[in-house]
Amino acid sequence: MRRALLLSVLCSSPAFAEEPPIVVTGSLDRPQAVRTGEQAALALSGRLEDLLATVPGLQQFRRSDSRSSNPTAQGITLRALGGNASSRTTVLLDGVPMADPFFGSVPLSALTPDRLGRVTVWNGGGAGAFSEGAVAGTIELVSEDPREAPRLAGAALVDDRGDSELSGTVSARLGTGGVSLGGRWDRGPGFWTTPVSQRVPASVRAAYESWSTSLRAAAPIAPDVELQLRGLVYDDHRTLRFAGADSSSTGQDASVRLLASGRWKVDALAWVQARNFSNVVISSTSFRKTLDQYGTPATGTGAKLELRPPVGGGHDLKLGLSWRRGAGETQEAAYSAVTGLVTVRRLAGGAQSVFAISLHDEIVSGDLTLSGGVRADRWSQSGGFFRETSAAGVVTTDNRFVNRSGWQASWRTRAALKLGEDATLFAAAYTGLRLPTLNELYRPFTVFPVTTRANAALANERLRGFEAGMTWQPATGISLGLTAFDNKVEGAIANVTIGTNLRERRNVDAVHARGIEASARAQLGTLSLRGALALTDAEVQASGVSATLNGKRPAQTARVSASGSAIWQPADGWTLSLLLRLTGAQFEDDLQVDSLAAATTLGATVELPLAKGFSLVLRGENLTGTQVVTRNQAGSIDLGVPRTVWAGVRVKLR
Template sequence: MPEGKHLTAIVAPTVALLLGVPAHAEDRPNDTSGPVIVVTGRGLDETPATPAYDTQEIGRESILSAPSGRIEDVLSSVAGFQQFRRSDSRSANPSAQGATLRALGGNASSRAQVLLDGVPMTDPFFGYIPFSAIAPERLASIRVTRGGGSGPFGAGALAGTIELTSADADTLGTFGGQLLANDRGETEASATLASNLGSGFGVISGRWDRGKGFWTTPRDQRVPASARAAYDAWSVQLRGVAPLSDSVELQARGLAYRDERTLRFDGADSSMEGQDASLRLVGRGDWQFEVLGYVQARNFTNVVVSSTRFVPVLDQRNTPATGLGGKIELRPPVGDGHVLRLGVDYRKSDGELYETALSAFSGAVTARRNAGGTNTDLGLFVEHDLTLGNLVLTAGGRADRFTIRDGFYTERNGAGALVVDNSFANRSGWDASFRGGALYKVSEEVSLRAAAYSGLRLPTLNELYRPFVVFPVTTQANEGLRNERLEGLEAGLDIVAGDGLRFALTAFDNKVKHAIANVTIGTNLRQRQNIDAIRSRGVEANAALRLGAVSLDGAIAYTDAEAQGSGFASALDGNRPSQTPKWVAGGTLAWRPAPEWLLSATLRHVGAQFEDDLESDVLPSATTLDVFAQAPLAKGVMLVLRGENLAGETIVTRNQAGSTDLGTPRTVWAGIRLGF
């Protein structure tokens, strides 16, 4: 049996079952009598006014050449992108991996909306992003829009939107894979099997990363119980796309993953896992539409080990959570020069935690805690683009009906007696957000843009109901937290000179009212509170230059951010939010002498930032050098070499009164990449 037919025989039944359509439907390559059916696996196209907002595109080549092979590294090339801490998903606690833009952070929850094929990836309970489950090799492109969003799922896009789009079968090829190992014996393995099925396609992909990890604890602070940051993570994704007519396609995706990590001490183990499924119906006829539905089952566990006695003191043994939602978007034909978007979206986040507190001296149970609740958001949105020659105007708004309900917190002592039994009052309300902008094409090469917007983020279940301890500091939850509100404006300049030069410059002024922060209220005691605001003003620039086989891509962001607080938060008034650098910059110089050859070097600088809201502990600035090299060995076989932090820079990721953690040390990878 020919190779292509054999592959189809393997993949087709699986995808056909997922989609509920015949696997060989419309498989008529020599029949040209009917309409030509083209499926893309994408959502609806961007509108003419998309560039009116501060957007940046990342192509597949840049995605695949990240020196660490991780999606966080890819996103770090975007001016203004930031995680809560400097660690990536090999050495960070998963619950601390929120994503934000424009220094609008301050805690670990995501203030940027991360979408994979249109589906929000935010954890329903904690608000983190499962970065290790998002394999770069599965993606075709990334589009980042900075600034508040009021379109679909805009209630989570307080700081902006990061849209990840999966690659189709033609982009991926019949079979692709890679196997690499580093100088510590850690491995990274992935494989992708793709096939065109009739007029549609199916893709199965998997990835497995594992290793003993590096020492996050500095040598002079290690004790016998200190441990490397070991990790073991896998993910499997199944995706299928099939046409229902010449203008309507059905897309299905399933994703399952699990990630286990050890942080700092033996026994300090954490895990996250998830099972996601989504269906999307996209119509590209005169009446364009997109209908999306998804369900997510997530869980998280974490064991906290005492930093003085080195025994478990807290077992967060179970945190089941469910995300459920979808959207309907309609673009009716309203005439040339007009694009009208009408829609509704919905998201429900439901979850609870089960944890056991243990005595550091006897190991006996001292408390058993259970907490959780349900958040929902129903959004109605409308947006209109109007093209008038070289001028594009856009305006839109959304109204959100939110509920915070069924919140509770219970605690029993070691004997099982009920000590705390709190049921919190349900809350609900309406919130509105808006955005508008203008794009003026001065010439074929130069465009000017300006925009203003507002945004919304609900507090997460974690922020509302779960206290936590990072010794010696205890942070209390706060069931009374209000929604965060963003107000912002920006203006920018874009220059595009053929394929050789791209440049974008943006000045912005954003303010998050009622920002949720961890506020110090006593010695080694904090509480999540709504402070008056976080204000962030600054400038972002990114540029790309192509000169034959040589290219240079760079980005820089300067952000003057400050907290505004009163009451308990008055001590942080005027301070820079925690984990927020003023300067972030990076550049990649690449040489591609032939299509399958690539040599690149990336220099990245992250400025100094403070660990806490009182600016008492500093994380020094860090400048790193990474490299990537690819060379063909045979048809479809390439040698891949990668280097992380080759200069051996000390990257401090945590500093609490001198107790520190470190980021990725010098690491060298080598392996092969296959593509047929």
């Protein structure tokens, strides 16, 4: 059957599944493997962020999903190292960084679980190719191999509000190669994000419509050499809170990859991206348009080359070169909330690039495994500008910012010791680097009544961290894991309050997170049980003009997160799964004035066979009807997904 996806945060350990793993999660160099038979259907909304939410400690900037959030708020972070909307975790699809070149956000609606074959979550910093930005970790997405996929796979579902979800993938083997063409279309009136008590005539549901199409091909071109091609096109439209508050995001991605698996192993990759974003802001008092961000065109390009020479002696040596460049600008007009007329027009943007040289080696000697890596980044920020004109076209501000560049080194090291066949001890230390995004550097924004200024002088963030833990298999089918970690992001970029309804992006001294991650797994015949827990003490360390933040928890981060799942598969084609999630209390803002209450939700999926290749699917989100507050701006509330029930059919034909 088609590969399914299940995530649960697990400690760093060797894979113990006897059969090829489908989904891999974990941290650093030894993630945990999930058995092929565990078909979980735990993406209860059919969306990537819903699947990733089973990883405790993983957060978006807000709790909203990709139907009901602003796309630029879709930054992903691990281990409570957040505090603003940018990703501190690198997300890769078939080796290609997926973050928007301008905003740093991730196009979650375009990265659908039904087109993936493997997901890997690595906590902590790294020193490999494209690890710039991975100060909290890396999420690696791998598309399903077209040679192993069903000839036809798809689903059609509708929920109790009239939202619909239609997806399908056609795959074919071509000699020893293969090709897959997939698509997905989601649309619907959405749900109310505004509480009943705060609705006004201008309030509307979070309507949405998104589609994406992907093409993936793989073809051997010589013995032990394979060429892979991938393309992705997507379009996403959403309406948030008020009529006319519409956003759209579009993207076109293409990549080519060459893999050689002979004595000399080679991974060569090149890619290009084109992205755009638009957004209309509606006043919460006059309900007129106050901002039209009518375009944010951005482009990204990059390449990497990784060589693994046959050095022998128990060594696994990797030598790497990588380069990436992003450029973009925002184009927007501000309007008077009283008259509805244009007051100012703004253009802002720039470019940044990173060239890196990396080396990594792993040595296995009996029960001891040692690994270490170093990476040197040559980074640059160039062409930064901010231009503002009046409604009459008179230039009022024309700032050109100084180009900046430099070298920065990162490293990581790890040791793992097997204690017999049942237990492994490990320890790791690492550093990491993240450049401020073009959005953080050059674009101010307003979420009424708060204005946040950009800051072209922002310095790079740098991670220093270590962790230690163990995995233990006390009995067949049972696995336990425990990791303790201490991670500090020095120079962390935060939205710092500097006046009444005024914030500015600034480097604080650090965001320091210490905590424990625990996991448990039991395979009891046809029943699979999993549990995971993250307890994190995160605080901002700040001085000088940001001293008011010192000792406070970063915005939008919880002390506690947990998940538990049960998957029962009594016969071929039959699946019942339950997923319980807890997200602890959070603060909306840096000064800890507005809070978001803890929320526990329950989801379920039932799949029953109908005929050969066809099955009935019933799916429930937030079945307990828990009120999940996703935004609290001085009492102005947004809500997350309410109780939702889906029904439909799924097909898999080989």
